[in-house]
Structure formats: structure tokens, C-alpha cells
Amino acid sequence: MTSPKPAYKRILLKLSGEALMGDDAFGINRATIVRIVDEVTEVINLGVEVAIVIGGGNIFRGVAGGSVGMDRATADYMGMLATVMNSLALADAMNKTGLTARVMSAIAIDQVVEPYVRPKALQYLEEGKVVVFAAGTGNPFFTTDTAAALRGAEIGAEMVLKATKVDGVYSADPKKDPNATRYTEISFDDAIGQNLGIMDATAFALCRDQKLPIKVFSIFKNGALKRVVMGEDEGTLVHA
Numbered sequence: 295m296t297s298p299k300p301a302y303k304r305i306l307l308k309l310s311g312e313a314l315m316g317d318d319a320f321g322i323n324r325a326t327i328v329r330i331v332d333e334v335t336e337v338i339n340l341g342v343e344v345a346i347v348i349g350g351g352n353i354f355r356g357v358a359g360g361s362v363g364m365d366r367a368t369a370d371y372m373g374m375l376a377t378v379m380n381s382l383a384l385a386d387a388m389n390k391t392g393l394t395a396r397v398m399s400a401i402a403i404d405q406v407v408e409p410y411v412r413p414k415a416l417q418y419l420e421e422g423k424v425v426v427f428a429a430g431t432g433n434p435f436f437t438t439d440t441a442a443a444l445r446g447a448e449i450g451a452e453m454v455l456k457a458t459k460v461d462g463v464y465s466a467d468p469k470k471d472p473n474a475t476r477y478t479e480i481s482f483d484d485a486i487g488q489n490l491g492i493m494d495a496t497a498f499a500l501c502r503d504q505k506l507p508i509k510v511f512s513i514f515k516n517g518a519l520k521r522v523v524m525g526e527d528e529g530t531l532v533h534a
């Protein structure tokens with residue numbers, strides 16, 4: 295009997311920066327990052343090519359800096375640098391478990407990480423390496439969700455997998471509204487029209503225009519990443 299095959303050959307995994315905190319108040323929780331790496335290893339072992347964008351909310355968020363009087367663009371560059379730190383930590387944890395990970399930055403910091411060069415990223419993926427895209431889009435006023443949509447489209451990923459703190463897209467923020475109900479699927483237009491805060495509208499619009507579906511699921515649920523990759527019922531599908 296042949297074993298079931300993954301539903302996707304190449305994915306873009308967006309990891310919530312805040313989820314990296316685990317139960318800590320900020321920063322990177324070691325046990326959490328090790329668990330995430332184990333889950334990624336499972337799907338790599340299925341032959342899936344994995345690129346990752348990681349957020350920076352556990353370290354710095356530009357809007358927060360802007361709201362306390364910092365110049366917004368400067369605060370956003372700090373946020374992008376926070377994602378570089380998370381990317382380095384993630385790649386380090388991956389390399390320690392036997393995976394080969396490469397970090398590529400949208401902002402030039404050549405002594406620290408190599409710059410993002412699309413053909414090189416494609417080459418790494420074809421070689422079975424995990425590519426971690428750091429520094430978001432490289433531009434202020436954007437988010438790492440938009441970076442995930444952008445890089446996902448650029449590398450020809452078949453789906454953006456948003457691994458976050460909630461188990462899908464709800465009718466309202468489930469952390470604020472106990473009556474919010476979860477969708478099993480929703481169209482990009484409805485998600486944008488209802489102003490659902492799970493992702494920003496720029497990310498939704500880019501994925502819609504590029505016909506790149508998104509799956510939103512919980513990073514805290516054991517085995518959820520593999521179930522999504524196997525095409526099983528998990529989280530919420532956002533589609534055209």
C-alpha cells in the first residue's frame with residue numbers, strides 16, 4: 295500500500311512572531327521554537343519545499359513605536375530588524391536538528407545574513423533547504439503577512455500557511471469576542487469586506503490577485519502543520 299502524498303510541493307509558511315514567546319512575556323521561548331522546528335521537519339521529510347516568513351511581534355512592532363511618538367518609518371525598520379533576529383534564531387534551531395536553513399534578508403546587512411536574491415532562493419528550495427525570508431518586504435508601512443504573500447507569489451508557492459495563535463479565521467477577533475464563530479472557508483473579498491483583523495488587507499489583496507490561497511491554523515495545535523500539508527481538514531481556507 296502506498297502512503298498518502300502531501301497536497302503541496304512548495305509552501306510558504308508564515309509564523310507568528312508572538313507565538314514564539316510561548317508562555318513568556320516577550321522574546322523567544324526555546325521549547326516553543328524547538329517544537330515548531332520538529333513540526334517543520336515532519337513536512338520536509340514528506341518532500342515538501344518549505345520557505346518561511348516570521349513576524350517580529352514578540353520583539354518589536356512599528357505601530358507601537360509610532361504610537362509613542364517615534365517616527366513611524368524608523369519604528370518599522372526596527373520591526374524589520376526584529377524579524378531578522380527571529381529568523382536567525384529559527385534557522386539556528388533548524389540547523390542544529392539536521393535541517394539546512396538559509397536566511398535571506400530584504401534589507402542589506404551582509405555581515406549577518408545574505409541578501410534576498412530570488413534565483414538563489416529558488417535554488418535553495420530545489421536543493422531541499424529551508425529558506426527563511428527575513429526583514430519582511432524591506433519597506434516600512436508593510437507587515438510580514440504582506441511579505442509572506444509577496445515571497446509566496448515570487449517563489450511559486452502553492453499556498454501560504456499562516457500559523458498563528460488562533461485556530462482559524464473568525465467572524466470577529468475570538469480573543470475579544472466570545473461569540474465569534476470560525477469559518478471553515480471564506481473568500482478573499484469577504485475577508486477584506488468584513489475587515490477581518492487576522493491579516494492585513496494588503497496581504498489578502500495580493501494573494502487574491504495572484505490566486506494564492508491561504509490556510510490559517512493554530513501553531514499551538516500539535517500536528518496541525520502536517521495535516522494542512524496533507525490537505526486534511528484543519529483551520530480556515532481563504533480563497534479566490
Ligand SMILES: Nc1ncnc2c1ncn2[C@@H]1O[C@H](COP(=O)(O)OP(=O)(O)OP(=O)(O)O)[C@@H](O)[C@H]1O
Pocket residue numbers: 309310311312313348349350351352438439457458459460462463464465466467468469490491492493
Ligand atoms: N477575525 C479574526 N479571526 C481570527 N483572529 C483574529 C481576527 N481578528 C483579529 N484576530 C487576531 O489576529 C491575531 C493574529 O495573530 P498573529 O500573531 O498571527 O498576527 P501577526 O501580527 O501576524 O503576528 P506577529 O507580528 O507576532 O507575527 C490573532 O491572535 C487573533 O487574536
Ligand SMILES: O=c1ccn([C@@H]2O[C@H](COP(=O)(O)O)[C@@H](O)[C@H]2O)c(=O)[nH]1
Pocket residue numbers: 311348349350351354355356357369370371372373374376377429430431432433434435436437438439441
Ligand atoms: O515589510 C515589512 C514587515 C514588517 N515591518 C515592521 O516589522 C514589524 C513586525 O512585523 P509583524 O508583521 O507585525 O510581525 C511590523 O509591525 C512593522 O513595524 C515593516 O515595516 N515592513
